Amino acid sequence: MCEPGVQGMYPLPLEASMVNLTLRFVNCCRAADLRVSTAEVLDVVRQLAIVDPFDEFQFYTVLRTNFAKSHRDQDRFDRLYNLFFHEMQNDLTGAEVTPESQGFDEVVARLAEEMEADGDAMRQAILDFMAGKPLDYLDLINKLHTQEEQASTGLKSNMTQLSSRLEVMLKINQMKEKVLQFLGGNHAVVDDSVRASIEEEFTRRLESAYDILTKEPKTKNSGLKTVAHNEEHYDEIGQVPFSSLSDDEIEEVRDVIRQLVKKLEEIATLRYSVAKKGEIDVKKTLRRAGKYLGIPIEIIRKDKPLRKGKIVVLCDVSGSVWSTARFMLNILYALQECFSKVKSFIFVSELAEVTDHFIEKEVNDAIEAIMKDAPINYYAQTDYGMAFQTFKNDHLQDLDKKTTLIIIGDARSNYQNPQDHILRQLRDKCRRIIWLNPEQEKQWTEGDSEMYTYKAHCHEVRACGNLNQLVDFIQELVL
Template identity: 30%
Template sequence: MQEKLVEFANLLRENGVRVSLAETLDAFGASEITGLGEKEAFRAALRSTMIKRASELPVFEELFELYFSGLGEIIKQASQAVQQALSMSDQDFQKFLDEVEEMLKKEGGKLSELARQLLQNNSGQLEKAIREAARAVKLSNIERTIEENYFARALARQLGLDRLEQEIKQLRDDLQKLDMSAAMRARMEEYLDRRLKALDDIIKRYVRMEREKREVQAREQQHLNRLAEKSFYYLSEDEIRQMNEAVQKLAQRLKNVIAVRRKRDKRGRFDVKRTLRQNLEYGGVPFKLRFEQRKKEKPQVVILCDVSDSVRNASRFMLEFVYSLQDLYSRVRSFIFVSDIGEVTEHFRTNDVREALDIALKGDIINVYAHSNFGHAFRSFVDDYIGALNKRTTVIVLGDARNNYNLPHDWCLREIKQRAKRLIWLNPESRNTWGFGDSEMDRYAVHCDLVEECRNLNQLYHVVDQLVPRS
């Protein structure tokens, strides 16, 4: 059972559900208490130990049905179909299986293990043999419907279906020599034929089931990809909820990438001069390698987010993304603006990210229903907060730069750039619209180190990746 639970945990991970080693161990303990007899109790035990987010429940439920109602259930259904075809009750069928076992003791001395397991209705051993064969042919690599026939044939070859057919044929011939009634002989022959066909059906259904497992993963990935490419402005309420989960997953992926990158670059570059000096006593042979000592420096980030209606979703996800990664920075300070500007850093420090977002965007800190005035907001920031910037600070402005024909005060960005390490502007509008109408993007862009279009989650991910030092 533990082997199956480990396999199920891996399947969940492949489909985007994070299951830790500790949670898998908890699942071991819970399953020992519930057992497999009560399916719903067993399902509840795994759900409570492996699932942390409501959004992961649909994936869990679908995979649970596919996995635990999988091969074992297919074999059970195939056996029931044979029983029904023979028009036998449970008691009659069990008695008939006893007779088959007696017959095999007399005539089945040279039968393969697969033939014995199949004819004696040994479901557990048959399932084990099929799973081992599936691993041998790498059935887990199946992706498309068109591959089902190929993998079904490969699985049949690995199991030795050709030899099994010959064994069943030989058994049919041997039945003619046995002392039994004609009716019994006919029933035995029908049983042998139906068992052989049942195995072929089991193989095909199992291959189809494995392909459907992969489809769950593919659908989840395709959905995430579509969501990540959709403009923030056009997201529905349901998609915003889904996007929150996507932000967390992408943030975790970025953390993992950065952790690997920092570990790889930890030693710094190879220092030729120090290496030669350290190895003079060995005649210059480099037994002792020396590397440059890298200065570890986490950046500081200041975020200025426009929260007017047209870009509010983009600001929401920008704040959530950066605060999900805040342990990669030495400090994060956040400001929101429409015309006035207000700091929301403390709300993120003392509340959950999503609670802090709700507080920031509901209008208690600034008037979020005012007309956009970037110039006024920037001038207020320079007057009140310019002292927060230094040469370790990256300033990120997220907004569409539509200023309603007010004074742009672009000199404020020049002041910010002189104080900070970098000034980055992210615009959730298409680049083709910049500078037209009341857009002041052309004036603001000349003072920025980097100006990027940021209309969807993929673009946001790319930009945030650039904010983290490479070592």
């Protein structure tokens, strides 16, 4: 972008140039999965008409204010803005014609002629990216990052996405070789005096394309709630990890849970019975008090009762995770009167709904039954990405803005594709996502754990591997 007050030569009137540039940038944002509505584009055009679009700070501020609608969008917007307006050198003033720019354009034109009959959309997208038009390449990379793995009953791998990345990487290397061929030897199409600077510019743009391919954008999640400490509700049994409980300790934990459920039901029942009578409507009460010299003699109450939330639970039932999940399900279904609806799914790699088990059987019997009767392979390798993909394809309608999605699992996916973009889509559909991990936080960066990948899309994450941690969470959820 140019300095404030700089005047240039415009092939189109200023207003048309500004609109065209903005629309090109909007298309790149949408290709990179940054959602921009038509109304927001119209707002930007109107606002740019009353500021100086040649002052980059004003121009950038108008675009960022309208297009980056949350903290989660701001980093992505900044990357796209820097790519489009700085690395690709798109601006409103027009570029100065130099021997270097002429040579650069000549090489791009020769490459385009050679590839004209090729019909390779991927190579064409890379060439367009080098020419300063990143739209098709950004769309290609976004589709690659969100590519779903194919379900397989045999040996599982995450090669679907990896092979696609490798193909793009090879195309970039081939393009680099072609560029060097046109710049050097007997086939050189530019003068020796500008060859070095042109080669440097091509290298910079190809490295930028490579970085976009290999460095997946990390979502900023400044609103994430983490719980590092918990109250010691129970001295001894409360600190024992669920995975280490003996048979006698399991019965003791169940007794504690029954007492806790009874207590929470009484508190919740009282709260909702008071709510049905109506909370005090402060505004109407103060307005009515005007008839009595400001004294609130008549108390006006609201008719609307407190709203009960919906719960959807995804439980990893592999290994030590199940020792936590069974107690969590026990409490949730014992307290289901506190929620408008509770739906449960279990998975290892395949996913199955088990809500009916809790409707037809007593809670503890249902928990035992789902470990035997659910239509999943309990001995498969854990694959969170495939489980999320199945849930999105078959059960996305179960989520709405009244739903809390609770995921119980250690996020260990055996180095399979985590498909965290699906979790981002689930976040957009529901009220909040809470992840309960039976492992302690210091283990979340070890081995095949994808916890730090997934937590970027959660509203709350917490360790939940013993009774004290579970009681803390349930009290916050219900009360």
